[in-house]
Amino acid sequence: MDIQWKKQITKSFSLTGFSIKADAMKCIINRIKNEGYDITQLIENLLKNLDKSQLNNNIIDLQTIEGCFKLIDTINSSDAIEKEALKVIDAFNTPLFNFDSNSKQFIKCENFDRSLHGSSNSKSDLYRKRYLKVLQRTERNEYFAAPVLASDKLKNEYQTITPLSSLLGNTGRKHVLGTISQIEEDQFYLEDLNTHVKIDISKAKFEFGIVTINSIIQASGEFIDGIFIADKIQLPPTEERCETLKFLQNIDLFGEKPQKKTMEQLIKYEKEKEDNSILFLSDVWLDSERVMERLDYLFGGYKDCPPFAMILMGNFTEHPLINGTQYQLKKHFNDLATIIQKYPNIHQFTQFIFVPGPTDPTGSLLNILPKFPISNVFIKEFQSVIQKSIFTTNPCRIRYCSQEIIVFRDDLTNKMRRHCILEPSQSCDISQHLIELICSNSHLCNLTLEDKPIYWNYDHAMSVYPLPDILVIGDKSNQYEHSRADGTYSMNPSSFSTDYSFAHYIPSSKQFYYNKADRPSEEFEDEDEEEQEEQEEDEEKEEEEEAENNDKIHQRDTQDEHHHDETNEKNDEIMIDENEKQKSKKRNKKVIIITKEDELNKLEDDEEILNSLDAQKQNENDNILNEELSDNNDNNIEFEVQEVEKEEDEDEEPIDNDKLDEFIE
Numbered sequence: 001m002d003i004q005w006k007k008q009i010t011k012s013f014s015l016t017g018f019s020i021k022a023d024a025m026k027c028i029i030n031r032i033k034n035e036g037y038d039i040t041q042l043i044e045n046l047l048k049n050l051d052k053s054q055l056n057n058n059i060i061d062l063q064t065i066e067g068c069f070k071l072i073d074t075i076n077s078s079d080a081i082e083k084e085a086l087k088v089i090d091a092f093n094t095p096l097f098n099f100d101s102n103s104k105q106f107i108k109c110e111n112f113d114r115s116l117h118g119s120s121n122s123k124s125d126l127y128r129k130r131y132l133k134v135l136q137r138t139e140r141n142e143y144f145a146a147p148v149l150a151s152d153k154l155k156n157e158y159q160t161i162t163p164l165s166s167l168l169g170n171t172g173r174k175h176v177l178g179t180i181s182q183i184e185e186d187q188f189y190l191e192d193l194n195t196h197v198k199i200d201i202s203k204a205k206f207e208f209g210i211v212t213i214n215s216i217i218q219a220s221g222e223f224i225d226g227i228f229i230a231d232k233i234q235l236p237p238t239e240e241r242c243e244t245l246k247f248l249q250n251i252d253l254f255g256e257k258p259q260k261k262t263m264e265q266l267i268k269y270e271k272e273k274e275d276n277s278i279l280f281l282s283d284v285w286l287d288s289e290r291v292m293e294r295l296d297y298l299f300g301g302y303k304d305c306p307p308f309a310m311i312l313m314g315n316f317t318e319h320p321l322i323n324g325t326q327y328q329l330k331k332h333f334n335d336l337a338t339i340i341q342k343y344p345n346i347h348q349f350t351q352f353i354f355v356p357g358p359t360d361p362t363g364s365l366l367n368i369l370p371k372f373p374i375s376n377v378f379i380k381e382f383q384s385v386i387q388k389s390i391f392t393t394n395p396c397r398i399r400y401c402s403q404e405i406i407v408f409r410d411d412l413t414n415k416m417r418r419h420c421i422l423e424p425s426q427s428c429d430i431s432q433h434l435i436e437l438i439c440s441n442s443h444l445c446n447l448t449l450e451d452k453p454i455y456w457n458y459d460h461a462m463s464v465y466p467l468p469d470i471l472v473i474g475d476k477s478n479q480y481e482h483s484r485a486d487g488t489y490s491m492n493p494s495s496f497s498t499d500y501s502f503a504h505y506i507p508s509s510k511q512f513y514y515n516k517a518d519r520p521s522e523e524f525e526d527e528d529e530e531e532q533e534e535q536e537e538d539e540e541k542e543e544e545e546e547a548e549n550n551d552k553i554h555q556r557d558t559q560d561e562h563h564h565d566e567t568n569e570k571n572d573e574i575m576i577d578e579n580e581k582q583k584s585k586k587r588n589k590k591v592i593i594i595t596k597e598d599e600l601n602k603l604e605d606d607e608e609i610l611n612s613l614d615a616q617k618q619n620e621n622d623n624i625l626n627e628e629l630s631d632n633n634d635n636n637i638e639f640e641v642q643e644v645e646k647e648e649d650e651d652e653e654p655i656d657n658d659k660l661d662e663f664i665e
Helices: 002-015 022-035 039-048 062-076 078-085 120-139 152-156 241-248 260-272 289-301 325-341 344-349 376-385 412-419 430-441 456-462 522-586 596-616 622-635 657-664
Strands: 086-090 097-100 105-108 174-184 187-191 196-200 216-224 227-234 278-281 309-313 351-355 389-391 396-400 403-409 420-422 470-474 480-483 489-492 501-506 511-516
Touching: 002 022, 002 039, 022 039, 022 062, 039 062, 062 078, 062 260, 078 086, 078 260, 097 120, 120 174, 120 216, 120 430, 120 456, 174 196, 289 325, 309 403, 325 344, 325 376, 351 396, 376 389, 412 420, 412 430, 430 470, 430 480, 430 489
Parallel strands: 196 227, 278 309, 309 351, 351 389, 403 470, 470 489
Antiparallel strands: 086 396, 097 105, 174 187, 174 216, 187 196, 216 227, 278 501, 396 403, 480 489, 501 511
16 A cells, blocks of 8 residues: 555656655655545645745755644634744844855855854854845945946945945045954954955044944045044945845845735734734842732733733843852742633643843843743743743744734843944934944844853854845833834834833734833732821821920020019119118218028028929929029128117208118028
């Protein structure tokens, strides 16, 4: 039976101009045996769904046959379409293509060095590939493209990129393209594939973008005395996504591109599923209680209409986990799984994608890009509970139906601003300058390898060519979005741990909505109300205490004034006594004897007055009372017997005793 099947398969493929390999033949026969397909119907389906655009020749291999079977299963199953709708390509599985200058095409490299520690040639190839990618795109630009019909008029309307090796002896204003570097201290150089020259940028005009060491720039100026004097510097021109795809002619530089018929099914699925949405969150601190509460609140808002996917970007802890504390991350992910399980719809239908941040524990080499996924030892229990979860690299690529998305988590704004060598214009936001640099250089991070190390053999994973539909930069800076004329939409969801911001994307309409999970849960509302009530009670107590203190001060001042008036009255009485004495002397009064008994009676009266004052001013003015008592004791001195000589004048009237009594009183 097998021999008959082989003959029939070989004959069917030969009639259409194809020859089939032995391993592909074996795959078809096994499928017929295991699933009971009719061989004639199966061969017709294979030839019908064969993607001829992916073939390099007329030989059908095992990979092509497997792709045909996968397409057939996708068409016949709605669940298979959903599985094909979302594809995640990590950085270490990104396809590598090299540009061939002779054929002017990108050629795929099947077998390249995949080791993390590349050779010295890998480092030089890194810069060469970056430069060629920008150069071939710039030469196709309408400003530099040579006219098809050579004429003097058309020649004057376009410019050419002059190689740096051709500048010597070539006078006049030239346009050059190269990588700016600093070989010597305080001296910039411009490099291309063959040589390097000194460049003076002190008088150059620069308007848009950010220029750092290692950036590819387009400079205009003259070559004088071994130095290229630049009068204008700008970033290389970008190219629209549709134009790049036309040039590539179905070459898949992004990865995981479906076959033509599968793509038709995916486009239809994309338009029909208007409720599908993708959420983007950055800086999700799983060790923060308040952030976890906000996540719980966020999931509660989507419990009835779960998103198709959620992309959670690190850092996943507020502080780096070092010195053996990395295993705490396992507990934090288990806590997240507990929250997700509270919402069955999200648990069942939402695909979770985790992208590590700069400080997340993914290995011993934390600061090298691309960054590995979070280690399986921390997430094994989480994935056993949340089966629809993918832990990928940083950066990563996501293909949703017909749309290509690049996700990169890094604080690029501050880094690029800190290392720029030309001051960017203040006419627009710094984020626009950053996106212009990324798109024009076709690279996510063009800093030097010393400032931002990159695995040399995987630098192509940082490539942004062709431009994606959506470029997501997870940055700690403020939230921003920019829709470019070249067809790329770039955005930053901001830090969820700072202001609880996130981005809500609807693929069917290609619209972004920016929201905040800023409404606290009921528990937090109760806590806020309690704190507010406590503050109000404290304020009322402070006001009451202040009023009591004011009353005491007012009462004390009133008593002091009353006591001061009494003291003045006593002083006035004493002054009157002294005046009466002087008058009696002048009148030659007889001897006036004031006994001790009278004086004692007077002192007793004074003591009664003092005691009454003490009762009124008890525990308030002890010091003042002591001073007043001392004053009264000084004024109430003992009067000794005073002898006054009688005047010899006999005509003097006798002393009136009634007046004397009044005086004593």
